[in-house]
Amino acid sequence: VAGVLKAGMDVNCGSYLQKHTKSALQQKKVSESDIDRALLNLFSVRIRLGLFNGDPTKLPYGNISPKDVCSPAHQALALDAARNGIVLLKNNLKLLPLSKSSSSLAVIGPNANAARTLLGNYAGPPCKTVTPLDALRGYVKNAVYHQGCDVVACSNADINQA
Incomplete structure (x- = not known):
């Protein structure tokens, strides 16, 4: 966990980070700032896309079929x-x-x-x-x-x- 977070990986398509990040934090292998950086990157993109701006169908890409x-x-x-x-x-x-x-x-x-x-x-x-x-x-x-x-x-x- 520490290696991939410190290397810049922000998202995991499986459940590995979800299962093991808390333990890595408790063992001081990863810091809260490492986790904060990953979350900032992840949510910054979502915010720029407007994913937290209400009804998704009213967003620019909300009705792509x-x-x-x-x-x-x-x-x-x-x-x-x-x-x-x-x-x-x-x-x-x-x-x-x-x-x-x-x-x-x-x-x-x-x-x-x-x-x-x-x-x-x-x-x-x-x-x-x-x-x-x-x-x-x-x-x-x-x-x-x-x-x-x-x-x-x-x-x-x-x-x-x-």
């Missing part, structure tokens, strides 16, 4: 943001980008075709989902999929079939 979010302009903006947000950490063997002339591709892994998993736990219902498998099948005609493992921790790898 799926038809607004799923408009062609917003879909294009989301695609552009996704493309610009990708970071390739290593490509030592120069395997990427894939050649458009690739005749086949094996896509192996439990999350390659798991749209719900790829959304995470901090998303509303998407306008449409495109899994890595969907995208690769649109790029390489013969993209063959196998789950390989049942989960990322891989307790039942079926390597022979993959």
